[in-house]
Amino acid sequence: MGRTVDRALILGRTPWSESSLILHVMTERHGSVRMLARGAYRKTSRLYCKLDLFDTLELTWREPSSGVGLGDLSDADVLHRRKRPRQDLDAYEAALTCLELVALAARPANVETGLFRLLLGTMAALENPEVRPALALVRFELGFGVELGIAPSLAQCAACGGPAPAAQPASGGAGPRVAFSAGAGGRLCNPCAHEARRSGRRVGSLPVRVLEAAASLLDGTPPDPASADDLVPRLRDFIGRFLDYHLEHRPRAHRRFLARANRNAPAST
DSSP states (O other): OOEEEEEEEEEEEEEETTTEEEEEEEETTTEEEEEEETTTTSTTSTTTTOOOTTOEEEEEEEOOTTSSSOEEEEEEEEEEOOOHHHHOHHHHHHHHHHHHHHHHHOOBTOOOHHHHHHHHHHHHHHHOTTSOHHHHHHHHHHHHHHHHTOOOBOSBOTTTOSBOOOOBOOOTTSOOEEEEETTTTEEOOHHHHHHHHHTTOOOEEEEHHHHHHHHHHHTTOOOOHHHHHHHHHHHHHHHHHHHHHHHTSOOHHHHHHHTSOOTTSOOOO
């Protein structure tokens, strides 16, 4: 079989024997690939100290002759080594969350250039000391939902496509709220919320300003720094729970953050 060369980011590594690794990588033109890095821990290997998480790599490998099984990695070059995720705990946790989500969703042998570029762009953002890691993570998770076709409806009713004005008065200092259902696809107007409840869907509510901030982030506009300390945890909570519902799985990276009660729940009276 001929050699394959592509840019890649490592999604996960599993030790194999005393000196080798099994890699799960996301590539630019070949999608999700699993390969064996023989002798990667040997100091004489061409792969030694080149197979780190978060770095942009150029990998050279051979596909399995049967078309099934592991590729055989023969060479690796580090195109961009990233230090911040190894030195900043918040950046490290955000980067790991991105890798885990892509590993969960990427389909083998399916070219997903948009997902690769989203991941690559987020890794680059997390290298910037001026970027807040939690905000970069929220932007990634929103874009991740778009790439997978499961992004929530943020501005209009997910059911009828019409306006979905605030349905509940201000509560607990978070501002007006609107009906929201992960099962129905996002924001709902009053009639559609009522119909969703009648059909057995779970319908709650979210602060309008959280949904508006999410929509602005998708358009490239970050929240005002004065409100970021309050908004960013609410955004993470909302989009994390939404993704968990549609992925039907709670990634390990979400478990600690979402172990706390819903940050967007109405204040109890």
